[in-house]
Amino acid sequence: MKKLVSVVLAAVLTLSLFSLALADKITIAVPNDLTNEGRALLLLQANGVLTLKDGVTLEATKEDVVETKVEIEFQEVEAPMVPNVLADVDYAIINNNFALDAGLNPVADSLLKEDASSPYSNVLTVKEGNEDDPRTKALVAALSSKKVADYITETFDGAVLSTVAEPGDGFDADVDYDALNGVTISVAASPTPHALILKVAAEILEEKNIKLDVIEFADYVQPNMVVEDGEVFANYFAHYPYQDNFNAENGTHLVNVAPIHVEPMGLYGGKQADLNALGIE
Numbered sequence: 001m002k003k004l005v006s007v008v009l010a011a012v013l014t015l016s017l018f019s020l021a022l023a024d025k026i027t028i029a030v031p032n033d034l035t036n037e038g039r040a041l042l043l044l045q046a047n048g049v050l051t052l053k054d055g056v057t058l059e060a061t062k063e064d065v066v067e068t069k070v071e072i073e074f075q076e077v078e079a080p081m082v083p084n085v086l087a088d089v090d091y092a093i094i095n096n097n098f099a100l101d102a103g104l105n106p107v108a109d110s111l112l113k114e115d116a117s118s119p120y121s122n123v124l125t126v127k128e129g130n131e132d133d134p135r136t137k138a139l140v141a142a143l144s145s146k147k148v149a150d151y152i153t154e155t156f157d158g159a160v161l162s163t164v165a166e167p168g169d170g171f172d173a174d175v176d177y178d179a180l181n182g183v184t185i186s187v188a189a190s191p192t193p194h195a196l197i198l199k200v201a202a203e204i205l206e207e208k209n210i211k212l213d214v215i216e217f218a219d220y221v222q223p224n225m226v227v228e229d230g231e232v233f234a235n236y237f238a239h240y241p242y243q244d245n246f247n248a249e250n251g252t253h254l255v256n257v258a259p260i261h262v263e264p265m266g267l268y269g270g271k272q273a274d275l276n277a278l279g280i281e
Contacts, residue, residue: 029092032076035241040093069279086270096263100192106159110266120239121163121259128253137172140258142201145170151200170204177208184211188223188235228252
């Protein structure tokens, strides 16, 4: 009998220690696509939470983490789904557009975020060969306008930042707008903020009787494939490193023609309300 009691007590103690160990492990959800996972890990490294292997940057994955300030379990999740698991993890690093879609305020709600010098400018992209197409030039001019830059500043209050150095009037002097009269330009975009920004560009193009057809997608693959296949003329949803890596990984022929804005990626609290669990005061 005593032996049985000892075995039970040992089992209970082991279970308690195991539960304690699990409780002490911090869970962080990160996007699982290449470049965005690396971007998330670089954000943590910049804030002293972890150390990555020497020389590893945007292509980093959790396997490249060599040291952490506290014990961390990384949960790799498809980028659009990261907000959905926020309540089940201690923290989640969320792409700005998906944070906005989930009702999060990237400025007020994030515990850590990239600063305005972030190199991840979101770009307008077309298929190779269309870089100098009048439709491309007209669209670039509209998106690079002061009207769009002002809209970004006034609407997103720092959650989205225009990267256009010298915003113009919305029109390109080298474009024959009469030849584009009645033309429809199709653009694939994520709902927030890209499709919203494109609505402002559409108002500018309407002045020249050019229609902008914005087709919304919720993932990071289809917007590139429909441009590659020629179904859609352009897309506006992703940043430079992602697009460059997509070409390398998939053999596509996509060309980034203009940086428009940046969306600072942020870390949000799920089960944790502050950064103390990460050793940051």
